[in-house]
Amino acid sequence: MTHTKLSRRNFISSSMYTALTFPGLAVCLNACNSSENKQKEEKPAVSADPCNDFSQVTETDLKAREKLGYVKESPIADSKCINCQLYLPQKVSPSCGKCQLFKGPVVEGGYCTYWAPQIQG
Numbered sequence: 001m002t003h004t005k006l007s008r009r010n011f012i013s014s015s016m017y018t019a020l021t022f023p024g025l026a027v028c029l030n031a032c033n034s035s036e037n038k039q040k041e042e043k044p045a046v047s048a049d050p051c052n053d054f055s056q057v058t059e060t061d062l063k064a065r066e067k068l069g070y071v072k073e074s075p076i077a078d079s080k081c082i083n084c085q086l087y088l089p090q091k092v093s094p095s096c097g098k099c100q101l102f103k104g105p106v107v108e109g110g111y112c113t114y115w116a117p118q119i120q121g
């Protein structure tokens with residue numbers, strides 16, 4: 001039984017031999033790889049309503065929202081996401097935006113326990 005030392009040169013040499021001997025293998029591997037890339041590139045379906053689009057929000061992110069006490073309707077009349085310092089309005093949909101504390105859409109009339117009044121400048 002002979003043991004050959006596996007070196008980079010031997011590996012490249014044997015790889016080239018295999019690629020030249022089995023050219024169909026390279027084509028197959030390339031085709032298989034491109035179909036996997038297409039699946040990865042496809043984005044999940046986006047909701048028609050951006051205020052309810054949670055396609056990019058993980059289960060962990062949803063739990064973080066819950067821990068911060070986020071609700072879609074504020075129980076306090078003068079404390080809403082729209083007048084919170086942490087609210088980030090969106091140009092795409094003026095009725096909802098984002099929050100600096102957690103991921104996902106936030107409605108203007110929402111509220112969380114970290115609500116902070118906007119600083120008037």
